[in-house]
Amino acid sequence: MGKQHYLFLAACLATAALLPDPPASATTPEQCSGTALELGCPNVGGSIEGDSALLNGDLTLVGAPGGSAGGSGGSAPGGGNGAGSPLPPMPCEEVFAGLCYGEGQDKPGDGTVSPSIPPLTLSDVAAFRPQAPRQSMQPDGWMVVGLPTNIYARTGTHIVSGTLLGLPADVRFTPVGYRWRYGDSSAARLTTPGATWQALGLREFDATPTSHTYRAAGTYVIELDVEFAAEYRFAGGAWQGLTGVLVVPANDLVAVAGSAVTVLVDRDCATAPHGPGC
Known part of the structure; x- marks a missing residue:
């Protein structure tokens, strides 16, 4: 030297x-x-x-x-x-060894000063609002007592951009759970959003992963809350996960359940044995 x-x-x-x-x-x-x-x-x-x-x-x-x-x-x-x-x-x-770096934080290695950012929580990203989920049902607005009603959610992974701690940031929301309350004192937490009978390749009133069968006639309000996992990143950097889930309500469905003989069909069961209620 x-x-x-x-x-x-x-x-x-x-x-x-x-x-x-x-x-x-x-x-x-x-x-x-x-x-x-x-x-x-x-x-x-x-x-x-x-x-x-x-x-x-x-x-x-x-x-x-x-x-x-x-x-x-x-x-x-x-x-x-x-x-x-x-x-x-x-x-x-x-x-200036160790200056402006948090304990255990990787140094950038390019001669720059990188401020230490403490771990974030879901409350830190509260300003980032996920898109509201939606739910639908088949048949639309009515059910046959004793037959499966297909209820499914419409949502997906999406990114919301904004400012976090004064810096440009993205938050990615991913649905991970679906909490249904069927209005008949029963409920279920599922990990799939479901889909239409047509998309699943099934016939009407076939059971699906998200279907529900009502046992008594009446009017029911169907409620759904979707659990979203959240991740964040600064300026296009690596995604960092957050602990916990954010629960977002979907729209309510109001539907009437009746017996098979009260359901309007386009032909009787003798002509169409696979029709509703047959």
């Missing part, structure tokens, strides 16, 4: 010695800008000649007499015109 490199290393160590103890975890960009950024981050540069070094015109370290150093904004004692060869920039993380 040459004399210039030794001097530069000494300058860096002296600079670090003059700094206050770094915070254990800086949580905002402002906190970082008040420490590392004003003290030469992301790069420490300057020039060197002889046995003296000048860092960014702010701090002069003098070695053996007779040398000289220079850089913008200052000069070193000992003679000379202040001209020197440029020093290669030193990454901030090598000079």
